[in-house]
Amino acid sequence: MSVPDPVVSGPDEDVALADAVGLALMVVLDALAPAERVGFVLHDMFAVPFEEIAGLVDRSPASVRQLASRARRRVRTSAPAPDASRAEQREVVDAFFAAAREGSIEGLPAVLDPSVVLRSDAGAGAPLSVLLDGASVVAGQAASWGSLSPLARPALVNGVPGVVVAGPRGPLSVMAFSVVGGRVVAIDVIADAARLGVLDLSAVGA
Structure with a gap:
Protein backbone atom coordinates (compact mmCIF):
# COMPACT_ATOMS: atom_id res chain seq x y z
CA MET A 1 0.00 0.00 0.00
CA SER A 2 1.46 3.34 -1.01
CA VAL A 3 1.45 6.51 1.06
CA PRO A 4 -1.51 8.64 -0.17
CA ASP A 5 -0.84 11.92 -1.93
CA PRO A 6 -1.19 14.67 0.70
CA VAL A 7 -2.89 18.05 0.68
CA VAL A 8 -0.49 20.52 2.31
CA SER A 9 -1.65 23.81 3.81
CA GLY A 10 -0.29 26.45 6.17
CA PRO A 11 -0.16 25.56 9.87
CA ASP A 12 -2.91 28.03 10.79
CA GLU A 13 -5.37 27.32 7.98
CA ASP A 14 -8.76 25.82 8.76
CA VAL A 15 -9.18 22.92 6.36
CA ALA A 16 -12.55 21.36 7.19
CA LEU A 17 -12.51 18.71 4.50
CA ALA A 18 -8.95 17.73 5.27
CA ASP A 19 -9.87 17.43 8.94
CA ALA A 20 -12.68 15.06 8.01
CA VAL A 21 -10.47 12.97 5.73
CA GLY A 22 -7.15 12.84 7.56
CA ALA A 79 -9.14 4.79 11.64
CA PRO A 80 -8.28 6.15 15.10
CA ALA A 81 -9.84 9.47 16.00
CA PRO A 82 -7.12 12.11 16.35
CA ASP A 83 -6.88 14.26 19.46
CA ALA A 84 -9.44 17.06 19.31
CA SER A 85 -7.03 19.92 19.93
CA ARG A 86 -4.77 20.68 16.99
CA ALA A 87 -2.54 22.71 19.32
CA GLU A 88 -2.03 19.67 21.54
CA GLN A 89 -1.25 17.54 18.49
CA ARG A 90 1.31 20.11 17.37
CA GLU A 91 2.94 20.04 20.82
CA VAL A 92 3.44 16.29 20.47
CA VAL A 93 4.97 16.72 17.00
CA ASP A 94 7.25 19.48 18.30
CA ALA A 95 8.35 17.21 21.15
CA PHE A 96 9.07 14.47 18.61
CA PHE A 97 11.36 16.75 16.60
CA ALA A 98 13.03 18.08 19.74
CA ALA A 99 13.96 14.53 20.73
CA ALA A 100 15.06 13.72 17.17
CA ARG A 101 17.20 16.87 17.07
CA GLU A 102 18.98 15.72 20.21
CA GLY A 103 19.37 12.21 18.82
CA SER A 104 17.50 10.96 21.87
CA ILE A 105 16.45 7.38 21.18
CA GLU A 106 15.44 7.22 24.84
CA GLY A 107 13.25 10.33 24.62
CA LEU A 108 11.46 9.47 21.38
CA PRO A 109 9.41 6.51 22.70
CA ALA A 110 7.81 8.88 25.23
CA VAL A 111 5.92 10.57 22.38
CA LEU A 112 5.39 7.41 20.29
CA ASP A 113 2.55 4.94 20.72
CA PRO A 114 3.92 1.41 21.36
CA SER A 115 2.29 0.29 18.10
CA VAL A 116 3.28 3.33 16.02
CA VAL A 117 3.64 2.72 12.29
CA LEU A 118 5.95 4.61 9.93
CA ARG A 119 5.28 4.49 6.20
CA SER A 120 7.74 6.13 3.84
CA ASP A 121 7.78 6.43 0.06
CA ALA A 122 11.23 7.41 -1.17
CA GLY A 123 10.53 6.71 -4.81
CA ALA A 124 13.12 5.05 -7.05
CA GLY A 125 10.54 2.55 -8.24
CA ALA A 126 9.59 1.46 -4.72
CA PRO A 127 5.87 2.16 -4.05
CA LEU A 128 6.47 1.67 -0.32
CA SER A 129 10.11 2.08 0.51
CA VAL A 130 9.87 1.71 4.29
CA LEU A 131 7.29 0.15 6.57
CA LEU A 132 8.26 0.12 10.23
CA ASP A 133 6.20 -0.56 13.34
CA GLY A 134 6.84 -0.41 17.06
CA ALA A 135 8.12 2.50 19.13
CA SER A 136 11.70 1.28 19.50
CA VAL A 137 12.12 0.58 15.77
CA VAL A 138 10.55 3.86 14.69
CA ALA A 139 12.55 5.77 17.31
CA GLY A 140 15.77 4.33 15.92
CA GLN A 141 14.86 5.58 12.45
CA ALA A 142 13.61 8.96 13.67
CA ALA A 143 16.77 9.67 15.65
CA SER A 144 18.62 9.88 12.34
CA TRP A 145 16.38 12.78 11.26
CA GLY A 146 17.89 15.21 13.77
CA SER A 147 19.91 17.02 11.11
CA LEU A 148 16.71 17.75 9.20
CA SER A 149 15.00 19.51 12.11
CA PRO A 150 16.29 23.02 11.21
CA LEU A 151 14.84 22.54 7.71
CA ALA A 152 11.39 21.47 8.90
CA ARG A 153 8.56 23.96 8.32
CA PRO A 154 5.28 23.43 10.21
CA ALA A 155 2.33 22.57 7.99
CA LEU A 156 -1.03 20.87 7.99
CA VAL A 157 -0.94 17.70 5.93
CA ASN A 158 -4.43 16.42 5.20
CA GLY A 159 -5.64 18.27 8.26
CA VAL A 160 -3.16 16.82 10.76
CA PRO A 161 0.06 18.40 12.04
CA GLY A 162 3.02 17.76 9.82
CA VAL A 163 6.10 19.35 8.34
CA VAL A 164 7.61 20.13 4.98
CA VAL A 165 11.37 19.59 5.01
CA ALA A 166 12.85 21.97 2.47
CA GLY A 167 16.45 22.70 1.53
CA PRO A 168 17.97 25.38 -0.70
CA ARG A 169 17.00 23.44 -3.83
CA GLY A 170 13.44 22.69 -2.84
CA PRO A 171 11.40 20.24 -0.75
CA LEU A 172 13.06 17.08 0.53
CA SER A 173 10.06 15.44 2.17
CA VAL A 174 6.54 15.91 3.49
CA MET A 175 5.66 14.28 6.81
CA ALA A 176 2.28 13.83 8.48
CA PHE A 177 1.71 12.76 12.09
CA SER A 178 -1.46 11.13 13.43
CA VAL A 179 -1.68 11.83 17.17
CA VAL A 180 -4.03 9.92 19.47
CA GLY A 181 -3.99 10.06 23.26
CA GLY A 182 -1.02 12.40 23.30
CA ARG A 183 1.19 10.05 21.30
CA VAL A 184 2.09 9.59 17.66
CA VAL A 185 0.32 6.52 16.24
CA ALA A 186 1.34 6.92 12.59
CA ILE A 187 3.92 8.81 10.55
CA ASP A 188 3.61 9.09 6.79
CA VAL A 189 6.59 10.37 4.81
CA ILE A 190 6.84 11.21 1.14
CA ALA A 191 10.40 11.76 -0.04
CA ASP A 192 9.91 10.78 -3.67
CA ALA A 193 11.15 13.73 -5.73
CA ALA A 194 8.67 13.00 -8.52
CA ARG A 195 5.70 13.10 -6.16
CA LEU A 196 7.00 16.13 -4.29
CA GLY A 197 7.40 17.97 -7.57
CA VAL A 198 3.66 17.95 -8.31
CA LEU A 199 2.50 19.00 -4.83
CA ASP A 200 1.37 22.56 -4.11
CA LEU A 201 3.62 23.59 -1.23
CA SER A 202 3.20 27.33 -1.70
CA ALA A 203 1.32 27.65 1.60
CA VAL A 204 4.52 26.87 3.50
CA GLY A 205 6.84 28.72 1.16
CA ALA A 206 8.47 25.62 -0.30
Whole structure:
Protein backbone atom coordinates (compact mmCIF):
# COMPACT_ATOMS: atom_id res chain seq x y z
CA MET A 1 0.00 0.00 0.00
CA SER A 2 1.46 3.34 -1.01
CA VAL A 3 1.45 6.51 1.06
CA PRO A 4 -1.51 8.64 -0.17
CA ASP A 5 -0.84 11.92 -1.93
CA PRO A 6 -1.19 14.67 0.70
CA VAL A 7 -2.89 18.05 0.68
CA VAL A 8 -0.49 20.52 2.31
CA SER A 9 -1.65 23.81 3.81
CA GLY A 10 -0.29 26.45 6.17
CA PRO A 11 -0.16 25.56 9.87
CA ASP A 12 -2.91 28.03 10.79
CA GLU A 13 -5.37 27.32 7.98
CA ASP A 14 -8.76 25.82 8.76
CA VAL A 15 -9.18 22.92 6.36
CA ALA A 16 -12.55 21.36 7.19
CA LEU A 17 -12.51 18.71 4.50
CA ALA A 18 -8.95 17.73 5.27
CA ASP A 19 -9.87 17.43 8.94
CA ALA A 20 -12.68 15.06 8.01
CA VAL A 21 -10.47 12.97 5.73
CA GLY A 22 -7.15 12.84 7.56
CA LEU A 23 -4.22 10.81 6.40
CA ALA A 24 -5.05 7.86 8.63
CA LEU A 25 -8.55 7.76 7.17
CA MET A 26 -7.17 7.96 3.64
CA VAL A 27 -5.05 4.90 4.31
CA VAL A 28 -8.16 3.03 5.48
CA LEU A 29 -10.13 4.16 2.42
CA ASP A 30 -7.31 2.95 0.19
CA ALA A 31 -7.79 -0.54 1.65
CA LEU A 32 -11.50 -0.68 0.77
CA ALA A 33 -12.81 -2.40 -2.33
CA PRO A 34 -13.52 0.15 -5.11
CA ALA A 35 -17.31 -0.17 -4.88
CA GLU A 36 -17.18 0.16 -1.08
CA ARG A 37 -15.04 3.27 -1.32
CA VAL A 38 -17.28 4.90 -3.94
CA GLY A 39 -20.45 4.13 -1.98
CA PHE A 40 -19.07 5.38 1.33
CA VAL A 41 -17.39 8.55 0.05
CA LEU A 42 -20.21 9.69 -2.25
CA HIS A 43 -23.02 8.97 0.21
CA ASP A 44 -21.49 9.76 3.61
CA MET A 45 -19.28 12.68 2.59
CA PHE A 46 -21.15 14.21 -0.33
CA ALA A 47 -24.75 13.10 0.37
CA VAL A 48 -25.22 11.50 -3.06
CA PRO A 49 -28.35 9.27 -3.01
CA PHE A 50 -27.81 5.52 -3.22
CA GLU A 51 -29.97 5.43 -6.34
CA GLU A 52 -27.49 7.66 -8.19
CA ILE A 53 -24.45 5.78 -6.90
CA ALA A 54 -25.99 2.49 -8.04
CA GLY A 55 -25.82 3.60 -11.64
CA LEU A 56 -22.14 4.51 -11.29
CA VAL A 57 -21.05 1.12 -9.93
CA ASP A 58 -23.60 -1.02 -11.78
CA ARG A 59 -25.21 -2.29 -8.57
CA SER A 60 -28.69 -2.10 -7.09
CA PRO A 61 -29.41 0.68 -4.58
CA ALA A 62 -29.85 -1.95 -1.85
CA SER A 63 -26.46 -3.45 -2.70
CA VAL A 64 -24.79 -0.03 -2.62
CA ARG A 65 -26.39 0.66 0.75
CA GLN A 66 -24.87 -2.55 2.11
CA LEU A 67 -21.46 -1.73 0.64
CA ALA A 68 -21.49 1.74 2.19
CA SER A 69 -22.57 0.32 5.55
CA ARG A 70 -19.77 -2.24 5.50
CA ALA A 71 -17.22 0.43 4.54
CA ARG A 72 -18.53 2.70 7.31
CA ARG A 73 -17.95 -0.02 9.92
CA ARG A 74 -14.43 -0.65 8.67
CA VAL A 75 -13.57 3.05 8.74
CA ARG A 76 -14.93 3.49 12.27
CA THR A 77 -13.00 0.53 13.64
CA SER A 78 -9.77 1.05 11.70
CA ALA A 79 -9.14 4.79 11.64
CA PRO A 80 -8.28 6.15 15.10
CA ALA A 81 -9.84 9.47 16.00
CA PRO A 82 -7.12 12.11 16.35
CA ASP A 83 -6.88 14.26 19.46
CA ALA A 84 -9.44 17.06 19.31
CA SER A 85 -7.03 19.92 19.93
CA ARG A 86 -4.77 20.68 16.99
CA ALA A 87 -2.54 22.71 19.32
CA GLU A 88 -2.03 19.67 21.54
CA GLN A 89 -1.25 17.54 18.49
CA ARG A 90 1.31 20.11 17.37
CA GLU A 91 2.94 20.04 20.82
CA VAL A 92 3.44 16.29 20.47
CA VAL A 93 4.97 16.72 17.00
CA ASP A 94 7.25 19.48 18.30
CA ALA A 95 8.35 17.21 21.15
CA PHE A 96 9.07 14.47 18.61
CA PHE A 97 11.36 16.75 16.60
CA ALA A 98 13.03 18.08 19.74
CA ALA A 99 13.96 14.53 20.73
CA ALA A 100 15.06 13.72 17.17
CA ARG A 101 17.20 16.87 17.07
CA GLU A 102 18.98 15.72 20.21
CA GLY A 103 19.37 12.21 18.82
CA SER A 104 17.50 10.96 21.87
CA ILE A 105 16.45 7.38 21.18
CA GLU A 106 15.44 7.22 24.84
CA GLY A 107 13.25 10.33 24.62
CA LEU A 108 11.46 9.47 21.38
CA PRO A 109 9.41 6.51 22.70
CA ALA A 110 7.81 8.88 25.23
CA VAL A 111 5.92 10.57 22.38
CA LEU A 112 5.39 7.41 20.29
CA ASP A 113 2.55 4.94 20.72
CA PRO A 114 3.92 1.41 21.36
CA SER A 115 2.29 0.29 18.10
CA VAL A 116 3.28 3.33 16.02
CA VAL A 117 3.64 2.72 12.29
CA LEU A 118 5.95 4.61 9.93
CA ARG A 119 5.28 4.49 6.20
CA SER A 120 7.74 6.13 3.84
CA ASP A 121 7.78 6.43 0.06
CA ALA A 122 11.23 7.41 -1.17
CA GLY A 123 10.53 6.71 -4.81
CA ALA A 124 13.12 5.05 -7.05
CA GLY A 125 10.54 2.55 -8.24
CA ALA A 126 9.59 1.46 -4.72
CA PRO A 127 5.87 2.16 -4.05
CA LEU A 128 6.47 1.67 -0.32
CA SER A 129 10.11 2.08 0.51
CA VAL A 130 9.87 1.71 4.29
CA LEU A 131 7.29 0.15 6.57
CA LEU A 132 8.26 0.12 10.23
CA ASP A 133 6.20 -0.56 13.34
CA GLY A 134 6.84 -0.41 17.06
CA ALA A 135 8.12 2.50 19.13
CA SER A 136 11.70 1.28 19.50
CA VAL A 137 12.12 0.58 15.77
CA VAL A 138 10.55 3.86 14.69
CA ALA A 139 12.55 5.77 17.31
CA GLY A 140 15.77 4.33 15.92
CA GLN A 141 14.86 5.58 12.45
CA ALA A 142 13.61 8.96 13.67
CA ALA A 143 16.77 9.67 15.65
CA SER A 144 18.62 9.88 12.34
CA TRP A 145 16.38 12.78 11.26
CA GLY A 146 17.89 15.21 13.77
CA SER A 147 19.91 17.02 11.11
CA LEU A 148 16.71 17.75 9.20
CA SER A 149 15.00 19.51 12.11
CA PRO A 150 16.29 23.02 11.21
CA LEU A 151 14.84 22.54 7.71
CA ALA A 152 11.39 21.47 8.90
CA ARG A 153 8.56 23.96 8.32
CA PRO A 154 5.28 23.43 10.21
CA ALA A 155 2.33 22.57 7.99
CA LEU A 156 -1.03 20.87 7.99
CA VAL A 157 -0.94 17.70 5.93
CA ASN A 158 -4.43 16.42 5.20
CA GLY A 159 -5.64 18.27 8.26
CA VAL A 160 -3.16 16.82 10.76
CA PRO A 161 0.06 18.40 12.04
CA GLY A 162 3.02 17.76 9.82
CA VAL A 163 6.10 19.35 8.34
CA VAL A 164 7.61 20.13 4.98
CA VAL A 165 11.37 19.59 5.01
CA ALA A 166 12.85 21.97 2.47
CA GLY A 167 16.45 22.70 1.53
CA PRO A 168 17.97 25.38 -0.70
CA ARG A 169 17.00 23.44 -3.83
CA GLY A 170 13.44 22.69 -2.84
CA PRO A 171 11.40 20.24 -0.75
CA LEU A 172 13.06 17.08 0.53
CA SER A 173 10.06 15.44 2.17
CA VAL A 174 6.54 15.91 3.49
CA MET A 175 5.66 14.28 6.81
CA ALA A 176 2.28 13.83 8.48
CA PHE A 177 1.71 12.76 12.09
CA SER A 178 -1.46 11.13 13.43
CA VAL A 179 -1.68 11.83 17.17
CA VAL A 180 -4.03 9.92 19.47
CA GLY A 181 -3.99 10.06 23.26
CA GLY A 182 -1.02 12.40 23.30
CA ARG A 183 1.19 10.05 21.30
CA VAL A 184 2.09 9.59 17.66
CA VAL A 185 0.32 6.52 16.24
CA ALA A 186 1.34 6.92 12.59
CA ILE A 187 3.92 8.81 10.55
CA ASP A 188 3.61 9.09 6.79
CA VAL A 189 6.59 10.37 4.81
CA ILE A 190 6.84 11.21 1.14
CA ALA A 191 10.40 11.76 -0.04
CA ASP A 192 9.91 10.78 -3.67
CA ALA A 193 11.15 13.73 -5.73
CA ALA A 194 8.67 13.00 -8.52
CA ARG A 195 5.70 13.10 -6.16
CA LEU A 196 7.00 16.13 -4.29
CA GLY A 197 7.40 17.97 -7.57
CA VAL A 198 3.66 17.95 -8.31
CA LEU A 199 2.50 19.00 -4.83
CA ASP A 200 1.37 22.56 -4.11
CA LEU A 201 3.62 23.59 -1.23
CA SER A 202 3.20 27.33 -1.70
CA ALA A 203 1.32 27.65 1.60
CA VAL A 204 4.52 26.87 3.50
CA GLY A 205 6.84 28.72 1.16
CA ALA A 206 8.47 25.62 -0.30
